[in-house]
Amino acid sequence: MFLCLADSEPKQTPMDEVLSQVFGACRLAGELESSLRLSNAAADAHFLLSSCEHIVDAFNKAIDGVRMLTGEGRMRPFELPPIPAAEDDEHPFFEMADFSESPQLSLEVQPSAAAHSEAFAGGGEAQVAVGGASSRGRSSRKRKEGYVTKKVPVLRTGNMEVPPDDGYTWRKYGQKDILNSRFPRSYYRCTHKNYYGCEAKKQVQRLDADPYTLEVTYCGSHTCKTSPTPIMIPSLAHSPIGKDEKDDRTCHGHPQAAPTTTLSTSIQLGNWFEGSSRQEGQTQGGRDVDYCPVAEFADAMFSSGSSGSIMDAIYLPRQGN
DNA sequence: GACATTTGACCGCT
DNA sequence: AGCGGTCAAATGTC
Numbered sequence: 158m159f160l161c162l163a164d165s166e167p168k169q170t171p172m173d174e175v176l177s178q179v180f181g182a183c184r185l186a187g188e189l190e191s192s193l194r195l196s197n198a199a200a201d202a203h204f205l206l207s208s209c210e211h212i213v214d215a216f217n218k219a220i221d222g223v224r225m226l227t228g229e230g231r232m233r234p235f236e237l238p239p240i241p242a243a244e245d246d247e248h249p250f251f252e253m254a255d256f257s258e259s260p261q262l263s264l265e266v267q268p269s270a271a272a273h274s275e276a277f278a279g280g281g282e283a284q285v286a287v288g289g290a291s292s293r294g295r296s297s298r299k300r301k302e303g304y305v306t307k308k309v310p311v312l313r314t315g316n317m318e319v320p321p322d323d324g325y326t327w328r329k330y331g332q333k334d335i336l337n338s339r340f341p342r343s344y345y346r347c348t349h350k351n352y353y354g355c356e357a358k359k360q361v362q363r364l365d366a367d368p369y370t371l372e373v374t375y376c377g378s379h380t381c382k383t384s385p386t387p388i389m390i391p392s393l394a395h396s397p398i399g400k401d402e403k404d405d406r407t408c409h410g411h412p413q414a415a416p417t418t419t420l421s422t423s424i425q426l427g428n429w430f431e432g433s434s435r436q437e438g439q440t441q442g443g444r445d446v447d448y449c450p451v452a453e454f455a456d457a458m459f460s461s462g463s464s465g466s467i468m469d470a471i472y473l474p475r476q477g478n
Numbered sequence: 479g480a481c482a483t484t485t486g487a488c489c490g491c492t
Numbered sequence: 493a494g495c496g497g498t499c500a501a502a503t504g505t506c
Contacts, residue, residue, distance in 0.1 A: 329483060331498060344497070348482095360497090 175222035182215035305375040308364070323373075327359060339365050 189208045327345035335342045340363035347355040356377040364370045 328481095330500095332484075333496065333498095336495065342496085346498095 178219035178222055182219055185212045185215050307373045309371045309373050311369050311371055
């Protein structure tokens with residue numbers, strides 16, 4: 158069907174333009190391949206990086222073109238922001254890329270967002286919208302304040318519905334079919350809700366227009382990461398060891414004593430390198446392990462839905478003793 | 479056994 | 493009344 162394109166037509170159709178972009182990207186890739194074969198360019202990381210970025214950019218433009226043709230919008234779900242030498246320790250992913258400079262990685266922050274920036278430590282998000290305080294009580298259909306919405310590209314490998322790990326552990330507590338949406342919405346709360354009284358929540362939903370993109374809405378901030386002392390929920394007080402005490406030691410158990418500064422880069426890498434995030438409180442049958450901060454490092458690095466086996470392997474000695 | 483996920487039911491806002 | 497958000501029992505996994 159595309160072969161007819163070879164016939165030179167005086168007037169270029171949109172499809173022609175798209176294909177020419179695709180061919181251009183292929184040519185760039187071919188040129189890079191040639192360079193790598195003919196020289197020792199492979200040893201030049203900067204050259205490699207630059208070349209790859211050009212190629213990715215070219216393909217992204219082609220993707221944009223295709224999406225415009227198919228009416229799927231301009232999202233580039235699989236573009237990964239560059240991995241920076243980030244310094245930030247709280248929201249490494251969020252700050253790792255300069256979203257403002259990338260049209261497809263735009264940052265959209267609404268007023269009163271600062272207090273809830275805690276909510277998004279995740280990466281790869283294409284767009285972010287922030288609201289005010291979270292809803293209260295059992296039902297509040299209308300999102301009021303305190304929410305943060307991100308559009309997160311879904312990595313091609315693994316579970317399609319799993320957004321990149323955002324550095325927190327989540328527990329799924331519900332799923333609903335949403336009106337006029339092809340995909341259900343999943344509801345998650347922080348795993349440490351019981352022990353720290355952490356009220357952070359998030360909703361995850363695939364976009365109709367772009368099944369490869371998840372819209373993640375964060376609600377509330379993670380007190381589990383900022384509170385120096387656990388909050389014992391009365392219902393748990395009867396037990397000397399609260400149900401979530403292990404969680405306490407899991408990833409945010411000693412937040413102040415275990416600054417995440419040294420972890421930021423690792424977490425970023427972990428997020429981007431993993432095929433799919435451990436995601437949604439997948440401590441796998443309560444196999445949360447005793448670690449911190451090294452565990453957080455390893456968690457981020459290896460949390461990829463691997464059922465905790467790797468983590469178990471790493472921490473079993475300490476946990477078992 | 480302990481924890482997570484699933485899923486139908488329930489609640490309350492619009 | 494309809495819908496979105498949450499609860500909680502049932503089920504699954506380790």
